[in-house]
Amino acid sequence: MKRFKFFSVVMVAMAAIMLTACDSDSNPVNNNEPDGNAKVRVIHTSYDAPAVDIWVDGRVAISNLAYGETSGYAEVPAGTRNIQVSPTGATSPIVIDVDLTLEQDKEYTVYAVNELANIGAIVSEDARSANSSKAKVRLVHTAPDAPAVDVKLNSGSGPAVFTNVPFEQFTDYIEVDAGTYTFVVTPTGSDTEVVVFDPITVTNGSVYTVVAHGTLTDTNYPFAVRVFVDNNAGDAFVDLTADARANVMVIHASPDAPGVDLLLDDAVVNSAALEFPANTGYLEVNPGTRNIKVNATGTSQTVIEADLVFAADQNYSIFAVDVLSKITPLVFEDDLTAPAAGKAHVRFIHLSPDAPAVDITLTDGSVVFGNYEFKQATDFTPLDAATYNLQVRLAGTSTVVLDLPGIVLEDGKIYTVFAKGLVSGAGNKALGAEIIAN
Numbered sequence: 001m002k003r004f005k006f007f008s009v010v011m012v013a014m015a016a017i018m019l020t021a022c023d024s025d026s027n028p029v030n031n032n033e034p035d036g037n038a039k040v041r042v043i044h045t046s047y048d049a050p051a052v053d054i055w056v057d058g059r060v061a062i063s064n065l066a067y068g069e070t071s072g073y074a075e076v077p078a079g080t081r082n083i084q085v086s087p088t089g090a091t092s093p094i095v096i097d098v099d100l101t102l103e104q105d106k107e108y109t110v111y112a113v114n115e116l117a118n119i120g121a122i123v124s125e126d127a128r129s130a131n132s133s134k135a136k137v138r139l140v141h142t143a144p145d146a147p148a149v150d151v152k153l154n155s156g157s158g159p160a161v162f163t164n165v166p167f168e169q170f171t172d173y174i175e176v177d178a179g180t181y182t183f184v185v186t187p188t189g190s191d192t193e194v195v196v197f198d199p200i201t202v203t204n205g206s207v208y209t210v211v212a213h214g215t216l217t218d219t220n221y222p223f224a225v226r227v228f229v230d231n232n233a234g235d236a237f238v239d240l241t242a243d244a245r246a247n248v249m250v251i252h253a254s255p256d257a258p259g260v261d262l263l264l265d266d267a268v269v270n271s272a273a274l275e276f277p278a279n280t281g282y283l284e285v286n287p288g289t290r291n292i293k294v295n296a297t298g299t300s301q302t303v304i305e306a307d308l309v310f311a312a313d314q315n316y317s318i319f320a321v322d323v324l325s326k327i328t329p330l331v332f333e334d335d336l337t338a339p340a341a342g343k344a345h346v347r348f349i350h351l352s353p354d355a356p357a358v359d360i361t362l363t364d365g366s367v368v369f370g371n372y373e374f375k376q377a378t379d380f381t382p383l384d385a386a387t388y389n390l391q392v393r394l395a396g397t398s399t400v401v402l403d404l405p406g407i408v409l410e411d412g413k414i415y416t417v418f419a420k421g422l423v424s425g426a427g428n429k430a431l432g433a434e435i436i437a438n
Helices: 007-017
Strands: 037-044 052-056 059-065 074-077 079-087 096-102 107-113 120-125 135-141 149-153 160-165 174-176 179-181 183-187 200-202 207-213 224-229 236-239 246-252 260-264 283-285 288-296 302-310 315-321 328-333 343-350 358-362 367-372 381-384 386-394 400-409 414-420 432-437
Touching: 037 059, 135 160, 160 174, 302 315, 302 328, 328 343, 343 367, 381 386, 400 414, 400 432
Parallel strands: 037 107, 135 207, 246 315, 343 414
Antiparallel strands: 037 074, 052 059, 052 079, 079 096, 107 120, 135 174, 149 160, 149 183, 179 200, 207 224, 224 236, 246 283, 260 288, 288 302, 315 328, 343 381, 358 367, 358 386, 386 400, 414 432
């Protein structure tokens, strides 16, 4: 394969595509051209570059080619052409004025790449002949701020299809069996999933160019993958759709444990130590089996490790519970169905390791949640939106161990209330309650 790094290459190749679109009764532009044709296709992946017009020997041949679009393959008479490039709809400035020589019987794809300030091109010669008993696939990396990537099947630890493809590089075609595949993008050499895509079906006899484009940092041009079908005119494509995410919250509920780092598939996800009894808020996580580690902050000392399965479009809370010597994860699936008008939803979880079973009551002794032991939880329960004075009592008795005055439950909100700390504790470790707005 061949690679060129000059903006002029992409623009002149773009221009050459539509030579045959000139008036059919016009004179040949170069009477000394050899017989035969080349085929050229252009794919515009320079995310912030404007659309352009291409002039061939003084005539507009391509008009308004924009980001993400392809011209498809077109036959172009082999030979030398004079090419000029201008912004769409304008005759000036002429930003490119060059000659381009196209070789007979060659097929090319030209990719406009990088941000506008550093725009360039990569050019492939396309061995796109079909195999009736296999599909053919190649990968092109045109996302400027993305690292070198691997593409794997099913998960970040799945078998690799392509490995170590950096920005502005493309692979050769590989042959694969027809079928339905789930593609996963990871940084090269890592199992960390950048994105997991919904399954896509490839068919025998089809030839595909998979283009990673956009950016990881600019939300106006997000990282995405477009699959171009190289058969026939080469202008068909389908966009891969990212799998829906799971939402996961981690709560530090171990009263004597130090501040911790949370690692998802060995990547730290919190920027500052997570201290008792704080939480991360909901984090978007790729669905599937994820490895979760909780380490003492700034160390490799792991106090919790678990492989947990998360489903797409589901919400989870993971509590680090018990005293440090017995610390363990406690996982709940969070039903965040909206409350009815005038209601709030409340869940209670008993997370005080040395406290006996308790009731949650009103000040008149009316039981709201009754007889819950350590690590037990209620469902999310509808309560009237109001301000409550609650008490924690020893289960089945009138003995109040904790007053919870002025608890405000807002209309339409969802809350988790958990008992925290130790009966024997003092200060921040003392028996108390924490409220999370889910």
